[in-house]
Amino acid sequence: MRPRDPLLSAQGVSKSFGAIQALNGVSLDVRAGEVHALVGENGAGKSTLIRVMTGEEAPDSGTLHADGRPVPVLTPATAHGMGIRVVHQQPSLFPDLTVAENLALGVERTHPWQRIDRRARRSRARALLMRVGASIDPDRIVGSLTMPEQQLVEIARALGADARVLILDEPTASLTAPEVDALFDALRRLRRDGVGIVYISHRLGEVLAIADRVTILRDGRTVGTRSIDGLSVRDLVAMMVGELRPDHTRRERASGPVALEVRNLSCAAARIRDVSLTVSQGEVLGVAGLVGSGRTQLAETIFGITPADSGEIVVKGKSVDVRSPVEATRAGIAYVPEDRRRHGVIVDMAVTANATLASLELVSRLGLIGRTAEGDATARFIDALQIKAPSPLAPAAALSGGNQQKVAVARWLMTRPDILILDEPTQGVDVRSKGELHALIDKLAGDGLAVVLISSDIHEVLSISDRIAVMRNGAIAGVLQGAEASQHDVLAMALGTDRIPAEPS
Amino acid sequence: MSKALDFAQDAPLDAARGKPEFAIAVALALLMGVLASVSPAFFSPGNLRDLFVANLPVLIVAIGATFVILTGEIDISCGSMFAVCSVVAGQAAKASDSVGVAMVASVVVGAMLGAMNGMLVAYAGIPSIVVTLASMVALRDGLRWATGGTWVTDLPMSFQWLGMPAVAYPVVAAIVATAALGTGAWVLRDLSAGRAVYAVGSNRSAARLAGLRVDRVRLMVFVIAGLLTALAAVLNSVRFTQIPSNTGLGLEMKVIAAVVVGGAAITGGRGTLRGTALGVLLLGIVGPALTFVGFSPYWERALQGAIILTAVGAKAWKR
Numbered sequence: 001m002r003p004r005d006p007l008l009s010a011q012g013v014s015k016s017f018g019a020i021q022a023l024n025g026v027s028l029d030v031r032a033g034e035v036h037a038l039v040g041e042n043g044a045g046k047s048t049l050i051r052v053m054t055g056e057e058a059p060d061s062g063t064l065h066a067d068g069r070p071v072p073v074l075t076p077a078t079a080h081g082m083g084i085r086v087v088h089q090q091p092s093l094f095p096d097l098t099v100a101e102n103l104a105l106g107v108e109r110t111h112p113w114q115r116i117d118r119r120a121r122r123s124r125a126r127a128l129l130m131r132v133g134a135s136i137d138p139d140r141i142v143g144s145l146t147m148p149e150q151q152l153v154e155i156a157r158a159l160g161a162d163a164r165v166l167i168l169d170e171p172t173a174s175l176t177a178p179e180v181d182a183l184f185d186a187l188r189r190l191r192r193d194g195v196g197i198v199y200i201s202h203r204l205g206e207v208l209a210i211a212d213r214v215t216i217l218r219d220g221r222t223v224g225t226r227s228i229d230g231l232s233v234r235d236l237v238a239m240m241v242g243e244l245r246p247d248h249t250r251r252e253r254a255s256g257p258v259a260l261e262v263r264n265l266s267c268a269a270a271r272i273r274d275v276s277l278t279v280s281q282g283e284v285l286g287v288a289g290l291v292g293s294g295r296t297q298l299a300e301t302i303f304g305i306t307p308a309d310s311g312e313i314v315v316k317g318k319s320v321d322v323r324s325p326v327e328a329t330r331a332g333i334a335y336v337p338e339d340r341r342r343h344g345v346i347v348d349m350a351v352t353a354n355a356t357l358a359s360l361e362l363v364s365r366l367g368l369i370g371r372t373a374e375g376d377a378t379a380r381f382i383d384a385l386q387i388k389a390p391s392p393l394a395p396a397a398a399l400s401g402g403n404q405q406k407v408a409v410a411r412w413l414m415t416r417p418d419i420l421i422l423d424e425p426t427q428g429v430d431v432r433s434k435g436e437l438h439a440l441i442d443k444l445a446g447d448g449l450a451v452v453l454i455s456s457d458i459h460e461v462l463s464i465s466d467r468i469a470v471m472r473n474g475a476i477a478g479v480l481q482g483a484e485a486s487q488h489d490v491l492a493m494a495l496g497t498d499r500i501p502a503e504p505s
Numbered sequence: 506m507s508k509a510l511d512f513a514q515d516a517p518l519d520a521a522r523g524k525p526e527f528a529i530a531v532a533l534a535l536l537m538g539v540l541a542s543v544s545p546a547f548f549s550p551g552n553l554r555d556l557f558v559a560n561l562p563v564l565i566v567a568i569g570a571t572f573v574i575l576t577g578e579i580d581i582s583c584g585s586m587f588a589v590c591s592v593v594a595g596q597a598a599k600a601s602d603s604v605g606v607a608m609v610a611s612v613v614v615g616a617m618l619g620a621m622n623g624m625l626v627a628y629a630g631i632p633s634i635v636v637t638l639a640s641m642v643a644l645r646d647g648l649r650w651a652t653g654g655t656w657v658t659d660l661p662m663s664f665q666w667l668g669m670p671a672v673a674y675p676v677v678a679a680i681v682a683t684a685a686l687g688t689g690a691w692v693l694r695d696l697s698a699g700r701a702v703y704a705v706g707s708n709r710s711a712a713r714l715a716g717l718r719v720d721r722v723r724l725m726v727f728v729i730a731g732l733l734t735a736l737a738a739v740l741n742s743v744r745f746t747q748i749p750s751n752t753g754l755g756l757e758m759k760v761i762a763a764v765v766v767g768g769a770a771i772t773g774g775r776g777t778l779r780g781t782a783l784g785v786l787l788l789g790i791v792g793p794a795l796t797f798v799g800f801s802p803y804w805e806r807a808l809q810g811a812i813i814l815t816a817v818g819a820k821a822w823k824r
Contacts, residue, residue, distance in 0.1 A: 305714070326716045335714065343714055348707045348774045357704060358715040360697040367696045411715065 005068035013062030040217035083164035095143035256281035259450035265311035286465030294474035334412035402433020569730030577773025585644035587753030590738035595657035619731020623724035706773025
């Protein structure tokens with residue numbers, strides 16, 4: 001190894017999933033003793049790149065080098081052996097075990113019948129915690145630690161005895177400012193020890209504070225790798241967004257009277273703070289924001305899953321008290337949740353049964369389901385939404401993701417709502433179905449429905465919303481007019497850098 | 506994708522083949538075929554009647570257990586509940602000299618015990634295995650304490666065979682069992698309430714978001730289980746002149762085994778009463794069939810175990 005060779009480098013890596021090109025000739029290299037930030041919008045390809053660099057995904061093309069030598073095949077096991085470690089955003093610790101036990105798992109190489117040497121385990125744990133500068137008693141139960149403490153244990157575990165490349169995915173997402181400082185101290189300590197750190201974050205201010213270099217990804221391509229010196233948040237945002245794509249296909253709609261008004265809504269359990277917004281009949285209100293900014297939580301509060309502590313929900317001029325989904329449905333609000341397999345369609349049940357689940361009283365009399373009524377009602381929506389199913393009686397599991405999503409939408413349209421809230425309706429849906437769903441949203445709004453569209457896809461929000469509410473930390477950061485908003489405006493607002501003037505172009 | 510295509514087949518036989526009941530029906534037909542050739546005496550009216558009467562409690566309790574299992578819960582207290590309801594029926598019959606009063610008393614107690622289980626599961630949020638384990642032990646030992654272990658004896662004539670001639674009893678019992686099965690199947694297939702049972706068992710979160718009253722559904726299935734357990738207890742008790750206070754021991758295992766063999770998913774959401782009825786039939790027949798074919802009856806439990814393993818194993822293998 002020559003001293004200037006990077007510890008790990010990826011050159012020209014491409015990877016596609018079906019029709020979606022997740023990575024397109026992306027390059028990233030990590031040197032010893034540097035913090036290398038990786039930034040980009042949701043869906044820019046950061047996670048896929050990380051999975052390629054840790055051997056979880058094989059790239060379609062491109063090369064990986066470790067210490068200047070080519071690595072033809074990287075598996076999770078060889079990556080671990082080479083000292084490449086990841087700390088994922090979701091905690092992966094065992095909450096009921098002690099710190100020492102957590103640190104021993106995956107690090108200790110023991111025979112199943114070997115007696116456990118608790119003393120040695122404890123002192124090893126202490127040594128690992130020392131490396132990240134944490135003074136945590138190894139005998140404490142992990143579940144009783146604070147979030148930042150758990151984070152440090154997580155990093156210590158990833159380090160093990162021999163980590164050389166440490167990849168951190170959004171490590172500060174749940175930390176407060178002083179906690180972030182403590183984390184940065186730990187990272188600086190590791191950098192001094194010669195560990196190469198890849199730091200993924202949406203908090204651009206923190207990136208500027210800790211990173212030595214930064215690589216920007218956009219739409220699966222590398223925009224560039226820059227030294228952090230002299231860079232500003234504005235520069236980063238500009239590189240993340242790039243040129244505005246001319247894909248504003250949104251039609252002008254005449255919106256009617258206000259359908260839903262939310263006044264000063266707060267919910268401590270959902271971490272929603274003082275949210276006020278309105279949606280009119282025939283209008284699509286996009287809700288943008290970073291992952292974790294409280295978009296889904298806001299929808300769940302409006303829909304009564306986590307009822308509001310204070311504030312008011314007004315539907316068509318009448319104040320309604322929504323304490324449960326049943327009451328929300330009765331008030332004319334419909335909510336198609338994200339993650340359709342977990343909260344949306346019931347895959348074991350037939351398409352008809354799924355479609356009528358929220359409005360069984362409409363197709364039944366005295367609790368007796370009318371087969372004909374049910375079949376007719378479903379057939380109408382299969383027609384209107386162009387749902388492709390082998391048969392209306394086929395289980396929802398037999399349908400493609402996009403068609404399952406349409407079944408979920410059908411279920412809620414059947415309740416004849418005034419307001420339809422869609423949460424990530426096109427997540428995990430192929431390009432064609434995505435287009436169909438967009439056209440459907442456009443048509444529903446055209447028919448006078450008030451639509452709230454929650455999406456992580458900024459292009460999607462920009463192209464079909466009349467107005468865009470941007471959320472940050474459980475509150476509304478601002479509302480933009482769809483026709484005038486640019487990707488830059490939305491992202492800047494979501495990141496909290498809205499006071500920085502846009503770059504003159 | 507091939508799985509998706511399976512569902513698309515509309516030919517009736519293909520559709521039937523995909524259903525778990527199909528395999529049990531085949532196994533049952535095979536067993537019957539062997540019996541018919543080796544020991545035709547098995548099909549004598551007397552033997553069939555005895556078999557039916559002996560398995561009647563399992564069948565009726567299994568209907569309730571199917572509801573519970575379809576919602577993804579479990580009830581292992583039905584054996585103890587069966588004993589309590591039997592003793593209540595007997596005592597009420599002695600006090601009132603009326604089988605009607607005995608029936609009502611038993612059913613009320615059964616429904617209340619079921620409601621207690623259901624409340625703890627649905628509203629206190631305790632896992633059903635824990636709740637019903639507790640009530641299984643508490644009811645069994647509570648009954649032992651209340652009766653001092655003595656049997657209910659000197660049952661009035663009005664209670665015997667439901668106050669009817671003994672020959673009429675199997676007919677009435679068959680009508681009751683068929684009615685219970687038919688009603689249950691109708692509820693599950695044609696009522697919103699039945700739809701809710703499947704939805705809750707398949708995906709509780711989605712069911713709640715769709716506005717179903719998930720907790721009420723979970724409570725009600727336990728009430729139904731209690732009701733049917735009481736019905737089974739009365740129908741069983743009238744066959745004897747006394748009621749042992751330790752009746753119904755191990756009933757819960759027979760019942761759950763029958764439901765599982767009948768193709769219901771123990772995790773909820775999938776299963777039918779037709780499957781449960783076939784499961785009761787298959788597990789109820791193998792034991793006596795062994796003796797008719799000339800094996801020692803000691804093999805009964807082993808064979809039942811093998812059937813359960815095969816049924817569950819086949820399902821796991823298919824996935």
